[in-house]
Amino acid sequence: MSVDLLEALKERERKVTEYFMQPRFRDWFKPQDLRDAVFAYLERPAKRLRPAVMMWSCGAVGGDENLVIPAAAGIEIFHTWTLVHDDLIDNDELRRGGPTIHKLGEAFAREKLGYPEEKCRDYGRDLAVLTGDSQHGFTISLFCECAGAKTSPTPSFARRRDKNGSYPALSDGCDPSVVLDVIYHLESYVVNTLIEGETLDVQYARTPVEKLTCDDIVRMLWMKTGVLYEFAARAGAMLGLNTSDLTHPWVAALSRFASKCGTAFQLQDDILGLLGKEEQLGKPVGSDVREGKKTTIVYFALKTASEEQKKFLLSVLGNANASTNEVQKATQMMLSLGAVDQTAQLALEHVNSALTELDELPDSQYKELLRAWAKYMIERQF
DSSP: OOOOHHHHHHHHHHHHHHHHTOHHHHTTSOSHHHHHHHHHGGGSOOOOHHHHHHHHHHHHTTOOGGGGHHHHHHHHHHHHHHHHHHHHHHTOOEETTEEOHHHHHHHHHHHTSOOOHHHHHHHHHHHHHHHHHHHHHHHHHHHHHTTTTTTOSSOGGGSOOOTTSOOOOOSSSSOHHHHHHHHHHIIIIIHHHHHHHHHHHHHHTTSOGGGOOHHHHHHHHIIIIIHHHHHHHHHHHHHHHTOOOTTSHHHHHHHHHHHHHHHHHHHHHHHHHHHSOHHHHSSOSSHHHHHTOOOHHHHHHHHHOOHHHHHHHHHHTTOTTOOHHHHHHHHHHHHHTTHHHHHHHHHHHHHHHHHHHGGGSOOOHHHHHHHHHHHHHHHOOO
C-alpha cells in the first residue's frame, strides 16, 4: 500500500490551520500586540507534524480523524507556546523565517509604543512570556472543543451520564470523559516532563561534558521533544478508541512508536542545526554551538577528539562571541571526528525500533502513513 506522505501532511496541515485560524479565536486576545504575537508563528509555514500524528493515530485504531481536528489544532498551539518560551530562553532571533516573539515585542515597543531603547528588550521578553501563557490557555480551549463544547447549548462535558454510567453518543465531538483524561494527561505528565527536559537542557549547557553520559543527553532530548510526539499518538488513539485505558495494546504501541520517533526527530534536528541551511530551517544555523548545547554530536566529538581538538572545541562551545569562522571550524571538526555519523546512526536505531511497534496494529492506509512519517523523521532536510 503506497502513500504520498507530503501530500497527506499538506492535507492535515490545511485542516488544522483552517481550524485555529478562525476569526472567532482572534477576538479572544487583546491588546493588538498580544493578538499579533499569539498568531505570528502560526501564520508562518509549518508542516504540523504533531497534529498529523494525532489524526493518523486516531485513524489507525479505526476512529474518525476529523473528530479530533480541534485537539490536533490544540497540540499545534501547545507546541507553539513551547517554541516561544524556548526562543526566549535561548535568546534566538529567528523562527520559521521571521523574528522571534521577543524580537517582535522589542520592535513593537520601539515603533508603536515609543519606549526608550533600554525598555524595549524588557517589553519584548515580557510579551513572549505572556504570549506563551495565552497560547497554553488556547490549547486547553481547543481540546475542550473536541468534546463539542463550542456548538452545544449545553456543553458536552456538562451532559448527564445514562443509567449505565456512559455519556450519550455525540454527533459533534468525542466522549467528554476521554477528552478530560487526555487534558489531564497533557497538563500533568506532558507539561512537567517537557519542562524538566528544558531545565536539564539549560543546566547541561553549563555542565562539563565529562559529567554527562550519552543516555543523559538522549533522555533530555526525549523529554524536550519525544514526550509531545508520544502524547500526540497516545491522545489520537485514546480518542479514536473512545478509551482512557493507557495500557490498551494499540494505545501503548502507538505511544512507544511516536516516543521513539520523537527522539529521532530531535537527533536529526541537532544535525540540521549544525549542517542545515538557514533559509530552509528558518532559524539560525550554529546557534547551538554558541549556546553550548550538549547534543550527542558534541558528546561523541569530545569523546574521540585529541587534546588539541578538545581544547579548540571547548573554546568555541558556549562562546556567545565565537566568530562565524570559529563555528564553521568547530562544525567541520565534529564532522571529521565522525560525531555526526554516530548521531545519525543513533537516530536510525530509534526509528527502526519504533517501526516494530506498528506490528501491533491492523494494516491500513493510516498505518502506512505513520510508517512513512517515521522514515521522514531522519531523512528530512528542514
